[in-house]
Amino acid sequence: MRRRIPARRALATALLAVSVLAPTTATPAGAAQVLASPYEVDDACPSHELDPALASRLDKAIEKVRRQAGIPGVVAGLWMPGKGSYVRATGVADKATGERMNKDVFVRIGSETKTFTATALLKLVDDGRVGLxxxxxxxxxxxxxxxxxxxxxxxxMRSGLFPYTDDADFQHDLLSDPQRSFTPKQVLAYGFKHKNTFAPGAQFQYSNTNFVLLGLVVEKVSGHRLAGFIEKRVLRPARLSHTLLPDSSEFPRPHPHGYTNQTLTGEVADSTDWNPSWAWAAGAMISDLHDLRSWAKTVATGTLLSPETQAQRLKMLPTGHPGTSYGLGIFKSGGWIGHNGSIPGYETVTVYLPSKKATLVLMINTDITYQGQEPSSLLARAITEIVTPDNVYDRPAPTRWAGSTLLP
Structure with missing residues (x-):
């Protein structure tokens, strides 16, 4: 049985301690866990596993990328109506103890937070309280x-506002004290010191400044804190009981340790309990495999929004990177719709392929790039090359401190 998250207001005191996963001796550390009972979700949910030969190819591809890119642990979920499901956990959750990765972990989801913030904003659009x-x-x-x-x-992502995470003072202040708590106005001030980079609408530039501002809009119009509004108007209707926007470094159990080299020295550090307040509406949320699987379809198909508003959301515009376009807090890559996320120590991918009604979710416990590539993108590419060769997920290489590296 899956654990249920305690009431949000209790999290601040109940979950501050960094946890590790319960040790297991049945399977060697680093070995893949084959899960015989895929999660139960809804309608087109495959109730059987993928063909063994196909699953074996995926096992080998994931393990190859994991070892080449130095990824400590991977949780991968793939659901393809008519073909079956595939859920694996491989590698370790804690490099110090060798405790293995587990499918039932919570992780920090970085920029996937943007899909929730954008949905909150679009709920207000549907309410007639704001206009795009x-x-x-x-x-x-x-x-x-x-x-x-x-x-x-x-x-x-077409405002032209300078990304606050590109500011050298912000980078120094955050990495000098990763436990520091930032307010939205404080992080915006780092960006507002700089001139705008282009005229509104002129081009695409990934900037967390944009989504911190949208979080403030949701609070201003709704009269509620962003976390409370997302909980009431997005998470509850979507039936996501294992997703939250934390107040500080709180982290539900169980969770893997996260590893990053986004430090002042460039040395690898354990970032498990770093305070994500600096990312707030742009990247501070936490979730798990079950909720992300459900959310992938919800956000891509617009279950929570009016058809008219969802159509606005899915108006994808060029990003300057071939094969990747961006809508309202959501992207399309190789036909897959959703978002990825990266925050020091963790990366995720949650995407849905409408043409095949397929869902892919990846969760890993590092954000350290390999040959200039995000490790989560390498995994997603390797998986989709096998299962959907006509629809290969191919996110472009990130720029350090831009896109979805240290920024979520």
């Missing part, structure tokens, strides 16, 4: 060029 073409200056004062930057520009 409203200027941000109507809701948040002192935004550079705020009278011309719309909520749509922010959600599309």
């Amino acid at each position: 073409d409203d200027p941000i200056s109507r809701y948040v004062p002192h935004v550079p060029n705020g009278s011309r930057i719309t909520l749509r520009h922010l959600a599309e």
